[in-house]
Amino acid sequence: MTSLLLKCFVLLAISLLLDAKNGSKSQPSACFCKLQGEVDDCSCKVENLDSLNNRKVYPVLKSLLQRDYFRYFKVNLIKPCPFWSDDSRCALKDCHVQSCTEDQVPEGLKGNKNEREPNKYSKEAQKEEPNCNEERKLGALDRTISAESMEAFKNWTQHDDKQETFCEIDDEYTPDCQYVDLLLNPERYTGYKGASPHRIWKSIYEENCFKPEKLVYGSKKSLAGSMEGLCLEQRAFYRLVSGLHTSINLHLCNEYLFPAKNLLSSPEFGPNTEEFIRRFDPKPTKGQGPQRLKNLYFTYLVELRALVKAAPYLEEEDFFTGNPEEDKDVKEGVKDFLEIIKSFPDHFDESKLFKGDPKVAEKLKTEFREHFRNISRIMDCVGCDKCKLWGKLQVQGMGTALKILFSGDRIGLESTVNAHHKQRFQLRRSEIVSLFNAFGRLSSSIQTIEKFRKLTS
Template sequence: MTSLLIKVLIFSAILPLLSFAKNGSKSQSNSCFCKLQGEVDDCSCKVENLDSLNNKKIYPILKSLLQRDYFRYFKVNLMKPCPFWSDDSRCALKDCHVQSCSEDQVPEGLKANGNGNPKEINKYSEEAQKEPENCDQERELSALDRTISAERLEAFKNWTRHDDKQETFCEIDDDNTPDCQYVDLLLNPERYTGYKGASPHRIWNSIYEENCFKPEGTVYGSKKALAGSLEGLCLEQRAFYRLISGLHTSINLHLCNEYLYPSKNLLSAPEFKPNTEEFIKRFDPKATKGQGPQRLKNLYFTYLVELRALVKAAPYLEEEDFFTGNPEEERDVKEGVKDLLKVIKSFPDHFDESNLFKGDPKVAKKLKTEFREHFRNISRIMDCVGCDKCKLWGKLQVQGMGTALKILFSGDSIGLQSTVNANHKQKFQLRRSEIVSLVNAFGRLSSSIHTIEKFRKLTS
C-alpha cells in the first residue's frame, strides 16, 4: 500500500513537468502574439480588422497580380559600391558574388546610350551573429538566378523606350548604367540565404543607431536605444521608427517562413519551409528583451502607411498603361490592379498622413527635411548589403516604401482626399520601377501578415 502511494506521488510530481514540456513551446509562442490586438499605435485601425482585410481579400489578389510580367521583372543595380564603408563582408559577399553579363550579352535596348534612359544588429538571436560555416552553400543560396529568355529581353527594348517618355521624380537606380539590369523576382524569392554575422550586424546597426530618430539623451548603443524606446519622440519620429521596424519585422518573417533545412543526403535538395523555433527566437518576449511582440505590431503600422499610399495613388494607377507590349497581359494587369484598389478603397480606417508635419511651418519643414534625409540614407545603406538576393529585396522594399512616402506627401495638399491624380501627370510621375517596387513592397507586407496567421496555427 505504501509502495503504491509512493508511485502515485511520484507520478503526480512528474505529470506537471511532462505537461510543461509538451505545452511550454505553445505558451512561449503564444506570448509572441500578445500585442496583436486592438488599435495599431498612432492609428485608429484595429489589428483584427487588418488581419481580416488582408488575409481574406488583399493577399489573394496580390498573390495573383505579382505573378504578372509587369510586376515580376524589376530593374536594379546590384553593382553599386557601399558609400559608407569598404567591403569586408567576407563570405557573405566575397565568395557569393554574381558575375554580370558581358557587354555583348546585354541587349541594346537595355544599355545606356544616346537615346536616353533605357537597434537591431539582428538583435533577435545570438546564433544569427555567428559567421556562416559553409561559404559554398551560402554562395549557392545567395546567388541570383539571372535567367531571362531572349524573347523577354527583346520585349524589354520596347519597355525601355516607353519609360524614356516618362519623367522621374525620385532618386532611383540610374537606368543609363549597364550595371542596372532586369531581375526576375519569381526566380529569386525572398528567403533565408545564410547571410548573417558581421555584415548584416553592421547594416541594421547603422540603420537603427545612426539613421532612426532617438529620444533626447539616448546614447547610440545603449540599452534604451537597442530596446527601441519611443518615449519623448514626436509623432513624426515615432512614425519613422515604426516604419523601419515594421519593414525589419516583415523581412524576418519571410526568413522564418522560408527557412533553409539542409538536404538529408547527397541526392536530395535542401528544403525551404516554416521554422517555428526561429520565429519564437526572433519574436518571443523573453528572447527579445520584451520587444518581439511590439515588432510584430509595428508591421501593421507599416502596412497601413503603404495601404494609404495605394489609396491616394488610385486615380493615377487606374489610368496607368502597365505597358509590356502584350495587350492581353496589360488588360489582365489593369483588371487586377482595379480589383485590388476597389478592395483597398472600401476599407474605412486608413492611416491619416495629414496628422504629420503640422504646427509651426518652420519646425515642420525642418522635421520633414530630416525625415527625408534619414530615409535617403537608409536607401543608400542597402547598397552595403553583402548578399545579392538580400540586397535585391532590400532595395526593392526600401524603394517601395520611399515611393509610398513620395505619394503621401506629393500633390496640392495633404489630406484624406487623393491629390495624386492621373490628370496631374505633368506635376506628378511614377516610373515603372517605382510602381513595381510599391506594389511588390506592399505584397511583402501582405505576405508577412498572412505568415503571422500561419505561425499562430503552427504554434497553437
C-alpha cells in the same frame, strides 16, 4: 482505483516534464500579446487589418505579382558601398552578379536549376559563421531571363522614355543595371548573418533613424515607455523602419533552410518556429519582440494609404509589356485590387504629420527625407545579392509610398494624385513595381504571422 490514480499521476508527470523540456506550449503565444487593439498612433485595429489582408488583399495581390509587369525589377547590384569599402563577408567579394547591358545578355545564359544545396545546415552549423561556398550558393541570384523577355525589355524602355518623369531614379539608366526575375529569386534564408548584417542594421538604427535616446541597437534593452521622448514624426519613422525589419525577419523565419532528413532527400525550405520565437518572443528579446510585430502593421497601413492615394493615377496606367492581352489582364487586376483597398474604412492619415510651426515642420520633413535617403544608400552595402535585391526593392517601395503621401495639392484622407497632373506627379515603372512588391512583402508577412500563430498555439 489505486492503479488508475497512479497512472494519472504518471501521465501528469510525463506531461510536465515534456512541457519543461520544450519550453512549454503556452510560451510562444506571448509573441502575439500586442497584436490586438489599435495600431500605435493610428485608429485602425490590428484585427481589422488581419481580416482585410488575409481574406481579401493577400490572395489577389499574390496572383497579381506573378504577372510579367511586376515580376521583373531593374536594379544595380554592383554599385559600391558609399560608407565603407569592405564588409568583410565572402559574399560581397564573390557572390555578385556580373552585369551587362541588355543587348549583351546571351540567349543561352541560364541558371543551373538542378543544382542541389549541400546538407550542411544542421543545428550546430547555424551557430557558426557559414563558409564562403555555402553563403555564396544561397545568396546567389538566378539570372535566368528568356530571350523573349529580353527583347520585350527594349520596348518597355522605349515606352518609359516617352513618359514625363517626376524624378530620376538612381541607377535607372546606368549600364550596370539589370533586370532580375523576382519569382526566380524569392526572399528567404540565405546564410547571411553575423557581423555584416548586424553592421547594416546598426547603421540604419543608430545613424539614420529617429530612435529612443538611450536605445542602442543590439542591446536588447526594453523599449517600454521609451517612445515617449519622440514626436509623432520621429515615432512614425522609427516604426516604419522597424516594421520593414520585422517583415524581412518574418520571411527568413518562414523560408528557413532545414537539413535533409536522410541521405535520399534534399534540404528543404520551410517555417522555423524556434527562429520565430527567438526573434519575437518577449523573453529572448527583452520585451521588444511583440512590439516589433505590431510595428509591421504600422508600415502596412502607411503603404496601404499610399496605394489608395495613388489609385486614380494607377487606374490610368497602361502597365505596358507589349502583350495587349497580358496588359489588359494586369490593368483589370490592379483595378480590382484598388477597389478592395479603397473600400477599407480606416486608413492612415498623413495630414497628422509635419503640423505646427511651418519652419519646424519643414526642418523635420527635411531630416525625415535625408534619413530615408541614407537608408536607401546603405542597401548598397549589403553583402548578399538576394538580400541586397530585396532590401533595395523594399526600401524603394517605401520611399515611393512616402513620395506619394506628400505629393499633390494637399495631404490628408480626401487627397489623391492622378494622371492628369503629370507635370507635378509622375511614377516610373520601377517605382510602381517596387511599390506593389514592397506592399506584397508586408501583406505576405501579416499572412505569415497567422501561420506562426497556428504553429505555436
